[in-house]
Amino acid sequence: MAILGPFTNAYVLVNGVDLSSDARGVHITDSRNPVDVTTFGSSYVQETKGLGEASITVDFLQDYSSGKVHATLQPLIGSTTPITVEIRPTNSGRSATNPGHVLAACLLFTYAPLDGTIGDAAAMSAEFRNAPGGTGMTYPTS
């Protein structure tokens, strides 16, 4: 087994636009809300899985050039049209060892176009969450 790392070359695709060269961090969450189903006689809280939640947050260095970060993300924040976001561990094709982490129908919920103070890099982040009709996170290998 090969451990992934160092993590240097992730692939970031937002609405078909490859923003990998402007990204510096990815945070992917695929969770299930716990539902308390504890009954009398239990000595521990018993929980089952409720609704799923899926999100992808990408950290970027802001770029206002045409076709880059701002040009791609700014139209999304005011839109309710679902788009696709895909992250791969490395910038090569999908495979069993380089699966896509895909939100096939998601919306941009948070766009912080500038977030820093004097002397900082113009780092910023964008958070995508599962859209109505979306099927959550999938992990295609081809």
Add this chain to the structure above:
Amino acid sequence: MRRYKVANPPAGWPETLPFHLSRPDGEYGIGDEFAADLTAEDELANLNSGLLELLPLQYKVLVDTTVHGHQQGDEFELALPLGQEQLLIAGGILERTDQPEPEPEPEAPAPKRARKKKED
């Protein structure tokens, strides 16, 4: 104007009955193609339901970024839903290069005949 193909009958449509999609410009059976100006929401609903299939359109990448696997200046064909197309065009990332169908020219109104003044 975008082109669509009738792909499947609506869910629950009886298998033994032929399905035709009625539109103001005619009726279309499974596999038939037609042009329409749907809203992004209507298009997405019909694509998601499987009723319609979007036929590919031609685009050009305007920016120095890889877009749907294509580089700046590349022209390519893609069945891109309207809402996503609008977002990419709004960002100045893509442009459509296929020629929209020319709209029929409105018929010129017949020249009015000048009425002769009645001479007294």
